[in-house]
Amino acid sequence: MKLLTRRAFGLLILTLLLVAGVLIFTVNYAINADSWAQHATNKHLYTDGxxxxxxxxxxxxxxxxxxxxxxxxxxxxxxxxxxxxxxxxxxxxxxxxxxxxxxxxxxxxxxxxxxxxxxxxxxxxxxxxxxxxTLDGELCAAAYQAMKGRKGTVGIYNYKTGALLCMVSMPTFDPENRPDVEAKPDQYEGVYMNRLFSAAYTPGSVFKLVTAAAAMDHLENIHTRVYQCEGERIINGAKVTCPKSHGNVTLEQALAESCNIAFAEISLELGGKTLQNYAEKAGFNASIKIDGIRTLEGKVNVSEAEGGDLAWAGIGQYSNTANPLTLMTYVGSIANDGIRVTPRLIRETNLLSLLPGDRLRKKRVLSEETAETLGIMMRNNVKESYGEHNFKGLELCAKSGTAEVGGDEKPHSWFVGYLNREDCPLAFVVVIENGGSGSKVAGSVAGKVLQIAVQRVAEE
Ligand SMILES: [Zn+2]
Missing domain, CATH: 3.90.1310 (Penicillin-binding protein 2a (Domain 2))
Incomplete structure (x- = not known):
């Protein structure tokens, strides 16, 4: 009897060990099978890595x-x-x-x-x-040529369907003739980084689209107010400057002429917490998942900022950083009645490998009314400041940014916006590192590439 109990007990132990082993394997398999199979030493799938x-x-x-x-x-x-x-x-x-x-x-x-x-x-x-x-190879090639070797990025997507049509990051190289990138560290600086997904730059004046949205929702009679710009103002000991004296400006004129002093005053009245709230609605401090690929988050931390710091934050300087794709989707949401459609990169794949739960994702970012008014102001920017003749037929709504980066370096050149066209619902971002004027440099790349985008969409 004693022997039998001992044997039964032994068998029980063995059974438990077996069950535990199967469990451990199953859990491990569920977690790691993907990386085991994808390991570069798997000779079925890889040769020399x-x-x-x-x-x-x-x-x-x-x-x-x-x-x-x-x-x-x-x-x-x-x-x-x-x-x-x-x-x-x-x-x-x-x-x-x-x-x-x-x-x-x-x-x-x-x-x-x-x-x-x-x-x-x-x-x-x-x-x-x-x-x-979802990408259009010819359109990407056109964007690559328009960049003329300068560092930065171009992104264009359909703000209704989320399809990413153009994505170019510079510097780059021909993968069939890989250059010695280590030998030329300046030329190939950050060459393995996709700047549309993974870079964060000082946004400069494109951030005024965030400040303006907050102002419209929170400041009484904002559209009839007049701000006075003498070209320079001292706020709590910090100097805020404009390239010239803009005189008396409304919010709409302040956005078109990118008046720092008007936006400094607006930021101080809004306060850090409201500005922070609108920055987060616009997608700052969060990464976006694009068919499984995560973008780098831009950072805004102004909740506690005051005086000069708060003023510069509302102008997009201070410590703010922006990811280009985030700003592209923010202007896409302005175009799409305040609703942000998450960009997509995969158009088709086979049944077995469909990515679960990652298709058309929508999120309300702004009220319909705020988005519409902001859109009208962005259209006015083009007519009053950037020149309609540079963007013929595009029905372009845009905002430029010339973001100071300190030292002797030229500012980063930004241009973001969208086409207000039912047949061509495209939003875009162009960043040229140390490019200089936003509207002139990034704006001219945007103009060229968008004209080709419109043709390509019409042909489809
Ligand atoms: Zn000004």
Missing amino acids: QLKTAGKLYDRNGEILLQTVDGIQKYNVDKTVRSALLHAVGDSYGNIVTSAQVAYSDKLSGWDPLNGAYRFNNNLSSFNSDMTL
Whole structure:
């Protein structure tokens, strides 16, 4: 009897160990299977650390961006398209972490936790692992050319559907002829970073779109008020300046002429907490998830700011930083009656690898009325300040920014906005690092690329 009890007890221990082992494996599998399969030493999927048996990657028009031919990766046939899409597609060594080759490696290699490497399973071979991005390769190439080698980024997306049509980050290189980037650290500074997703710059005057929205919602009779600008004002010992004396300006004129003194006064009246609240509504201090890829968050921390600090914060200087894509989606929400549609990068993928719960996502950012009035003011900016003749037929609504970066360096050049066209609902951002004047430098890149975008959308 004693022996039997001991044996039963032993068996119980063994059973428990087995169950525990299966549990540990299952949990581990659920958590890690993806990275095990995607590990660069997996000879089924990789050779010398490069993804060798991936599905094809297409742009929105069916142009091949990446394919594997006889075990060798081939990018698009056009060098300009290859260079323009480096950050979207990725290089062959996985250096660009937000690229499709890295972020969607499981989809491209045809792997999921239920079916394993289904590209190698004959029963599942009808599920190919090709992917189509929302990007337009030709449009990206046009943006790359318009940047003329300057560092920065261009982004264009459809503010109703979220489809990201153009995404270019500079500097870049041709992935089929990788240069020695380490030998030229200045030329290739931050070359593996997609500046649209992962950079944060001082926003400068484009931030006035945030301050203006707060002013419209919180300050009485804001549209009939007049601010006086003598070109310079001392606020609690801090000097706020304008490039010239703007004289008497309304809110609308202050936005069109980008009057710092009017916006300093508005910021002080609003207070740090209200400004903080509107910055967060606009998407600051939060990252956006674009089909599984996270953007870097821009930072605004003005809740406790006072005097000169608060004044400069409302003008977009102080310690504010902005991610270009965040500002693009903010102006997209102004265009879309105050509702922000999260950008998307994947147009089509096979059934097995559909990304769950990550499709059309909407969020109200501004009231419909505030968005509409702000839009009218942005349209006025173009007519009064940036020149309608530079943006013929675009029905452009925009705001420029010339963001001081300190020292002897030229300011960063920003231009953000959207087309107020039902047939072409596009919002955009252009940043040129140390480019100088926002409306002249970034504005001229935006003008060129948007004209091509309109043609491309009309052809579709
Ligand atoms: Zn002024």
